[in-house]
Amino acid sequence: MNERQRARRPGGRSARVAAEVHQAVTDLIGERGYGNFTVGDVAARAGVADSSIYRRWGSLATLLTDVALTRLNARSPMPDTGSLAGDLRTYAANVAREITGPDGLAVVRLAVALSNNGQQDLQARDDLRDERTRQLQSMLDRARERGEHAPDALDVLDHILAPMYIRVLFGMGPLTPDYVDGLVDRLL
Amino acid sequence: MNERQRARRPGGRSARVAAEVHQAVTDLIGERGYGNFTVGDVAARAGVADSSIYRRWGSLATLLTDVALTRLNARSPMPDTGSLAGDLRTYAANVAREITGPDGLAVVRLAVALSNNGQQDLQARDDLRDERTRQLQSMLDRARERGEHAPDALDVLDHILAPMYIRVLFGMGPLTPDYVDGLVDRLL
Numbered sequence: 125m126n127e128r129q130r131a132r133r134p135g136g137r138s139a140r141v142a143a144e145v146h147q148a149v150t151d152l153i154g155e156r157g158y159g160n161f162t163v164g165d166v167a168a169r170a171g172v173a174d175s176s177i178y179r180r181w182g183s184l185a186t187l188l189t190d191v192a193l194t195r196l197n198a199r200s201p202m203p204d205t206g207s208l209a210g211d212l213r214t215y216a217a218n219v220a221r222e223i224t225g226p227d228g229l230a231v232v233r234l235a236v237a238l239s240n241n242g243q244q245d246l247q248a249r250d251d252l253r254d255e256r257t258r259q260l261q262s263m264l265d266r267a268r269e270r271g272e273h274a275p276d277a278l279d280v281l282d283h284i285l286a287p288m289y290i291r292v293l294f295g296m297g298p299l300t301p302d303y304v305d306g307l308v309d310r311l312l
Numbered sequence: 313m314n315e316r317q318r319a320r321r322p323g324g325r326s327a328r329v330a331a332e333v334h335q336a337v338t339d340l341i342g343e344r345g346y347g348n349f350t351v352g353d354v355a356a357r358a359g360v361a362d363s364s365i366y367r368r369w370g371s372l373a374t375l376l377t378d379v380a381l382t383r384l385n386a387r388s389p390m391p392d393t394g395s396l397a398g399d400l401r402t403y404a405a406n407v408a409r410e411i412t413g414p415d416g417l418a419v420v421r422l423a424v425a426l427s428n429n430g431q432q433d434l435q436a437r438d439d440l441r442d443e444r445t446r447q448l449q450s451m452l453d454r455a456r457e458r459g460e461h462a463p464d465a466l467d468v469l470d471h472i473l474a475p476m477y478i479r480v481l482f483g484m485g486p487l488t489p490d491y492v493d494g495l496v497d498r499l500l
Contacts, residue, residue, distance in 0.1 A: 159345060253482045281479075
């Protein structure tokens, strides 16, 4: 395949391989749990060479966070409703729905697994956090540009996201719409 | 040993066995991680019979939460300073110190491990949560009896404990005294 063909099928084979590798990771997390599989296991399951995974992702930790970020961005995208209250309510409701669903604690599990280990794992965890924080910051910046008074991203983390995650982690659900909206209203 | 002798050495052998079993659990968590050892492994490490562990704790999940609760109560006891602000500041500072220390995420790790599994594990997680909530509630009740206006225990969880746990989990420490006191002041 030459460059022109590659350009005509943007991400064709590449996107297919990524999807297969992501699915293999998701399956292995479900079957064995974090820490109980290697890049070699992922490669075998996805039907690709180990070297393809290392070339593209660099490490298992980076691959794991890529899978988690892809899932987060698909299921809890940052909304743009035109008002800060609308954005935060929609965002909080998306997160609440996601984390009370099947394997809703995926991000917490991943963060726990990566916190256990070495510098490369911690860096991957920090990159995941920073990417989501950047997205949240963009949402808050848009509000400020509209002249709204917006909280800091860390306040959103502390007083909207953290309570929901901890309640699910300790089995204190369900996260009712009243509860979730109440977290947003309290912060605003 | 007859009943009189047992009474003269309260908890002598029993307390020693419990301490050995607790230490074996702590060691195995550190070496293998949750989900990678059995009651048999704990018994072998502690030098006791499997049946002794089942008789006393009933299940691995109950034993794991007993170890976690013992640790929590030793390191983050509920204070009684005479004022609600003093109690909450001291409590929050204790928790902050504990969760930023070695294996400070022990409770989060345990909750994640227990959330993965069956009804018995979920029950053990709920019992651990309920016991700590009861202790916190007593602290808040004492404040109300003194005539102070106290928040609900769930508000303390949502807006003091949850932010600290999530910040440590995602590598957003350190938890400075200003930050921790700020969480308390904001809630009060």
